[in-house]
Amino acid sequence: MRKQILIGTCAAIAAVGIFWYAGNEGRKTAEEEVTTVSSQPVSQSFSGDIKQMVADFSSRTLTAESASITSTQLIVDSGGPNEATYDLPEKEFFLSVAPYVQKTHPCATHSLTGCQGELTDQEFDVYIEDAEGKEVMNKSVKSQSNGFIDLWLPRDQNYRMTISQDGRKAQSEISTFESDDTCLTTMQLTAN
Template sequence: MKVVNGMTAALLVSLVPVMSLSAAQPAAPAAAPTPAQLTGLTAQQALRKANQWRNAGGVQSFVTSEAVVFKFPSGEQKSVALPARQMVIAIAPYVNQTHPCKTHFMSGCQGELANTPVSVLVKNQAGKTVINKTMTTLPNGFLELWLDRNQTYQVTLKSGGKATSGTLSTQAGSDTCVSTLKLQ
């Protein structure tokens, strides 16, 4: 046997696969979400966290007209209040399939058009444009629109040469999930 730097060639060869395996080991799983991770977050940050935690550790999350709510497997519940002047409405435009929904569950609602560019035009009751931009639906197929409270809005969505329109309401108790806008 040949000796290389004090090791036999056989020993050196047998170490190569071990070193390769240890370098290819998967990273440790991320820590399970906890209520403490929500401390100090704004409603917008809490909504982003809910979308990040969509499939993480059994956390259930949804948004009402008043708060982003998290229910943890331990039974603990934590809410992050929405701003006094705004609320969020999640819209899942669709072409072929949808689901009936009134309260948007970030941990469960799935729209048909994930990661899809959508032209969004929102006008208030006076006809003033409040949103006019192209947005990309989230991996769950939803657009999240932050709108002033106590208003009724007209929304028009366009994607893939198809369009739809409808009415949104931001009153106390209004739906936070709109899954009825079919692109035609």
């Protein structure tokens, strides 16, 4: 009888363990996923949504030692022996803009994990037109907790951007060529 109870108890424990393992096998936290990715060889072809991955780093949903974005690649360092690099979309350019009133910092290559702008979680009106005056964007957007507004624009173009908020406005000429910066921190909002 004791032997049957022992066998039954072991079987129940094994069943619970298998159930728990199977239910949690596919669940990785974002941090575990990035850590796993960063231990792979440096150049990657990423099958997921790279724009979502960038958004997750910007919103701090994903974390890493550092994550920065050039005109062509997302570079992630999770503190392991290798950096992971991911190619950005061929036809879209990433630009992160931090409008400000009083405080800014110099920046060229945007750090998704390090750059901090002044105006966090605030609404702005963003208007962008191309070199021929054609409207590319005209909408209200909210800055993230890092004070930046992330934009994906068509590559290899020149644009004029206007950002406004509460009677203040900033304008800038921007471009989306391979040699261009991905971080714009020079748009100071001033009264009209």
